[in-house]
Amino acid sequence: MNSPETQNSPLGRRPTLYDVATHAGVSPSLVSLFLKDPERISEKRRGAVQKAISELGYRPSRAATTLASTRTKSIGLVIDDYRNLWFVDLLRGMESVLSNLGYQVMLADSRPGKNRIKEATDGLLAMHVDALVLAAEPSEAMLSTTWVPTVVAGWRKGVPAGADLITNDDDGGGAMAASHLLELGHVRVGHLSGADGASAHRRAGFRRAVETAGVESIISESDGTSEEDGYTAACWLLEHHPDTTAIFAANDTMALGAFAALKARGLSVPHDVSVIGYDNSPLAKSRYLDLTSVDNRSDVVGIDAAHRLLARIEDPSLQPERKLIEPTLVLRGTTSALR
């Protein structure tokens, strides 16, 4: 309707709350009240203020609001890398409880350097977030330096003092994957493992379940958890244990590497070898890949983390808590009974 050039607003600058108040013929305080809860002012004024806001194209300044209020109604989420999609479920879980309460979730990733986690956290704290979720391995440098309620999600090492811990039961999940393969009758089962914390737990669970069943646990460990790592580990496994009939990969991406190694050897899945992954990532859900996988329920972690933070925002004296979330098994087409 209006020309973009004139920008509706008669001011040559970003309109402020005072501009709105003047335009609407009320006091700034009333406009502020309107912003916080429109229901709290009379219908007559509400209309006038609303009109002034849209006529001027006013948008509140978050900076000013933040500075003037004690609470910002925002929660910071630090993730290690945008490309690790597991944070999407975490985020969705958090938002499912926080959005309705008017909270906003701010994301910061800490990809590049090692101490970027501290940087990302500092950035979030600089924005006065009311609380923090660390979905990245906390560095030593920040073990004791948070001013706000903090929960560590999905990592178990280096939890800052006073922080809650809500994480996936990777140990249980590893055992779950192993049991599934054993129940299908497999007795030559291999595990492709990575080097990080979660991998170690998955590995331990796997080993325990397999050895409890009286079966030898064959583990091929690599430095990372990428598809290439999975490929390399699977090649080693297939070379040294050619009679392997089932493979448990530490994550879905590594399972993809196993697929590549099997394909190269002319072995088919699940006819010759069953494969189970971990994370129930979009990859596993793919119709083509159709990968059986352990779902670590990051959405539940997110929901729990959110509840926990809300509680600690209300009562900062609450004692930190530690909690494990049970994974679930998602059956798909890459595992089948031993033929």
Added chain:
Amino acid sequence: MNSPETQNSPLGRRPTLYDVATHAGVSPSLVSLFLKDPERISEKRRGAVQKAISELGYRPSRAATTLASTRTKSIGLVIDDYRNLWFVDLLRGMESVLSNLGYQVMLADSRPGKNRIKEATDGLLAMHVDALVLAAEPSEAMLSTTWVPTVVAGWRKGVPAGADLITNDDDGGGAMAASHLLELGHVRVGHLSGADGASAHRRAGFRRAVETAGVESIISESDGTSEEDGYTAACWLLEHHPDTTAIFAANDTMALGAFAALKARGLSVPHDVSVIGYDNSPLAKSRYLDLTSVDNRSDVVGIDAAHRLLARIEDPSLQPERKLIEPTLVLRGTTSALR
């Protein structure tokens, strides 16, 4: 060293710049100066301020800084969905030019509702970002309401007045994919297309190239661009044109759907049918999938967008510009010469 309980700081609250100044025995202005450029103050004072900062555990308040300065040195990036990983390259491209200049990139996704794009944008503007990159289709509601330099990246419809446009040459990319298949000798080529803007351009390019070569263009169109859509479209294609020897999917995910359809029919890739995708996503790069794909060079879009914004921050009177980025073809194992 210090107990986490005492938090180093003698104050029972978040330390401010004034606390630092007092502690260091200098004026607040000097501390502010230090924050902006440590080199600008004498060595003696610099040491004192530095010491005070770390002793108190001081972190500047972004809100206060933002409010007091005219520039915030931050750029907002609106994306449609965190799960569409193409934004990662965009982001990396932007950061490669912005980080060195001290700019920070803030992300907001607009997943859920339709007008969340406006919400996400408003949120960013509320944080006083100096400029905005819209990597999501702008809604009508916001065609004329930005106060800051804006560039639309990767979308061509609904560009707000006064915004720059830097986008991928999807039309050229479609033609590129088609030419590749034609050069390999294929004459029965099908295209799996989606319904969004980018798909339409890729389709147009494909059609033009194929028809220029005097070959019939067979297009299977679906509502979306998911793997399921790709699967459905591929099933239609294979049923109605069983002699198809090459398939161009509108994106890598749809190519995965095509794989599923081919596998179900016992056809192998690339032996029976060649497949080319689009986006050069992590999927395409996978060793197992090894998918030939068109790379739309989002990293370059990011770099260009950043340069453009910096220029417009310097000189807001600059006329908006439109620019297409040339895609490149990435050859992998899913396309081969017609046997």
Added chain:
DNA sequence: GCGGCATTTTGTAGCGCTACAATTTTTACG
């Protein structure tokens, strides 16, 4: 040892908003 100039440091005045107490208006009811 003293102008004159460059460098370093400081004081003052907001940025745009909210908290909270104080004030005005409306409503309820004897």
Added chain:
DNA sequence: CGTAAAAATTGTAGCGCTACAAAATGCCGC
């Protein structure tokens, strides 16, 4: 109608920082 209580509205005083001009200090040669 009058008055107390409730509801609606307003004024005042910052939140933590930066911009910018003014003041203080250091440095030079003569």
